[in-house]
Amino acid sequence: MPAKSKQQQMAAGAALAAKRGQRKVSSLKGASRGMYKSMSKAELRRMAKTKRKGKPKKKRR
Template identity: 75%
Template sequence: MPAKSQDQQQAAGAALAAKRGETKVSSLKGASKSMYDSMSEKELEELASTPRKGKPEHVGDKGRDRD
């Protein structure tokens, strides 16, 4: 399953690093914490390895300003 945005890919990468013991789980927040809890290492690897080219920075908050 490919990542839909750069933000999703980055969150998956952070969760994957925590799953592998490369970073502390306590450093995770938001989407990366949720991904860590609910996804396998293989699923996280698939999301994190998605090529970034052509991906929007963020998907989902239509109609809201993002500062």
């Protein structure tokens, strides 16, 4: 599933780095921690590789 905003993409990238062992899990906060716990590496990779062009900084509700 592609990211809907720049922040969501960045959180997915941080969670993916933690899954790969490139970043400490304790450094994750908020959405990235939730993504780390609930998503697989493949799902995180798909979300993190989304192109940023045309994405809002934050998704409005």
